[in-house]
Amino acid sequence: MKKSILSSMTAVALLSTAVTAGTPVSAESIDDLKEQINEHEQEKSKISEEKNSLNKDKQDTETKINENLSEQESVENEILDIDDELATTQNKIDTKENEIKATNDEIDDLTERIGTLTKEIEVLEDKIEKRDALLKDRLRSIQQNGGQIKLIQVIFGSKSFVDFISRTSAVNTIMDQDKQIMEEQAADKQLLAEHKQEVEEKKDTVVAKKEELELQKTELLALKDQLDNQKKERKTLMAKLEKEQENLEEIKLTIEEEHAILAAEEKAQAQAIALAEQKVGELEQLAKEEAERKRQEAERRKAEQERQERESHNNNTNNDNSNKVASAPETKVESGNTGGGxxxxxxxxxxxxxxxxxxxxxxxxxxxxxxxxxxxxxxxxxxxxxxxxxxxxxxxxxxxxxxxxxxxxxxxxxxxxxxxxxxxxxxxxxxxxxxxxxxxxxxxxxxxxxxxxxxxxxxxxxxxxxxxxxxx
Incomplete structure (x- = not known):
């Protein structure tokens, strides 16, 4: 049988009908209402406990939200630091690339210079080789002809003073030429050695510089990759934290909604209790009025019976068909379930x-x-x-x-x-x-x-x- 004390309009209508018809009020209905009030009190207490539990869950969730926000802030700062370091590293990489480019240009210039020096070296080597051959011939000629003794004979074999001057000038010219050849030969050899040393030193320096720059660039690129990976990890963590934050906010919202619903249900239970208590009071009042009506009816019947007995005794008649008033049968107001749910x-x-x-x-x-x-x-x-x-x-x-x-x-x-x-x-x-x-x-x-x-x-x-x- 379906029982619902929350339909106050129906209950009031039924109570009004009962009063109008003079129908006795059942004590069982009052007991049922009191039992339902007790059950509502228990339900209200249960809701209060659930609200307390939700409050704790809400506090725990808010703590997690604050911890999550703090971690997000920390990760965001780490990302900003990584971005700054990435920017600095990229600037260093750009600088190294510019230096490498300048070094490559320097290497290109040096290569061109080496090419020029190589040609000059080839010319010098050819000149030195030819002078070596000439000097060898001169030395061989001097050796075969007696060296300076032969030259003196040439000078003193002059036939006149003019011839003497001419012969002396020719010998001096020959000697000067030999001296010049020797000096040029020495100078070219010195220049050749300097050119070779210059080329080798510059080449070694530039190559070493380029290798150092390439190494520095490689280290910077490795650092950039490392920073990129760190940033990617921080971004992934940030996305995870933001998702967790979203879930926590949703949980908090759900808790707040459930808390509001429970508060509303608690209020509804309190109202149901108040309605039930009001009905109990109304039914108890009806019960008192019904009891008073029954008492008065019983007194009336008793007085009527005594009157009839006195009349019967006075008339010496036995009236077996005396008029008796029976009480109306009690009815119980119930609501029925039509079946199903x-x-x-x-x-x-x-x-x-x-x-x-x-x-x-x-x-x-x-x-x-x-x-x-x-x-x-x-x-x-x-x-x-x-x-x-x-x-x-x-x-x-x-x-x-x-x-x-x-x-x-x-x-x-x-x-x-x-x-x-x-x-x-x-x-x-x-x-x-x-x-x-x-x-x-x-x-x-x-x-x-x-x-x-x-x-x-x-x-x-x-x-x-x-x-x-x-x-x-």
Whole structure:
């Protein structure tokens, strides 16, 4: 049998009928209400514990978020430092490349100079070789002809003074030529040695300089590669931290939403308790009035019976058909379940997506679809699936416009969720009856098209199950 103390309008109507008809109030209904109040108190206490647990989870998540942000800042600073070092290294590489280019130009100039020097060396070597041959001939001639003695004979063999001057001048010329040849030969050999030494020294210096520059460039390129790898690692870590941050923010938002939902459910439970206590007071008052009515009726019947007995005694007649007034039978007001699930369909539409894991149509990730979707157009009337108290009515994250209702049925609590609405006609804390229009379906929040998202949570929000077995 379905029991719901959250439908205050129905309860008040029934109470009014009972009072009008003079129907006795059952003590069992009062006991049932008191039992339900106790169960609501327990549920409220459970919600309070869950809120405390969520507060701790929220604090832990905020701590992780702060640690993540601090690590992100540290990594960002490391990336900036690496960028600075990369810029410095690149400048050094550019400088080395310019130096290498200048050295290559110097090598090109030196190569050209070496080519010129090589030709000069070849000319010098040829001249030296020819002078060597000439000097050898001269020495051989001097040796064969007696050297300077022969030259003196030439001078003293003059026939006249003019001939003497002429012969002396010729000998001096020959001697000067020999001396010049010897000096030129020595100078060319010296120049040849200097050219060769210059070429070798310059070549060795430039080659060594180029090798040093190439080595420095190689070291700088290796450093750049190392820095690039470090930057890539830092970027990868940063992306990971940003993803973790996104997940933590989502967890925090989820916790905050769940906390808000629990707070709303706690408020709804408190209101349900207040309604139940009000009904208990009304029923107790009715019970007192009924007891007083019965007492007065009993006194009336007793007085009537005594009167009749006195009349019978006075008339000496035995009236077996005396008029007796019977009390009206007691009735008990109950609400019946029409069969099937506890909830009616909140909107008329075909099922488009069931409960369970699926690939999210917007975020393209596998996650739990915590309810079912019904394909309905925007503006389709939305009704309360059962009697209850509205715990949440407003905008909430990906749900968009959402209504959540707390129900108490057959000794158990449930929370139903209806999301992506275009209109909300109720407010938090409001009692609603099954079938009452509470809003309209729509396409708000994270939605790919007009539809109704419907969830059922036994025991309160946070325990989603497949809603279909609960519908009738």
């Amino acid at each position: 506890y909830f009616i369909y909140p909107a008329n539409g075909r099922l488009t997506s069931g409960f369970g894991m699926r690939n999210h149509p917007i975020f393209n990730v596998s996650r739990l679809h915590a309810g079912v979707d019904f394909g309905v157009g925007t503006g389709t009337p939305l009704v309360a699936p059962a009697d209850g108290v509205v715990s949440t009515a407003g905008t909430m994250g990906g749900f968009g416009n959402v209504i959540m209702i707390s129900h108490y049925i057959d000794g158990k609590s449930y929370t139903t969720v209806m999301a992506h609405l275009s209109r909300i006609d109720v407010s938090s804390g409001q009692a609603v009856t099954q079938g009452q229009v509470i809003g309209a379906t729509g396409n708000t929040g994270n939605s790919t098209g007009p539809h109704l998202h419907f969830e059922v949570h036994p025991g309160g929000y946070g325990n989603p199950v497949d809603p279909m077995p609960f519908l009738r």
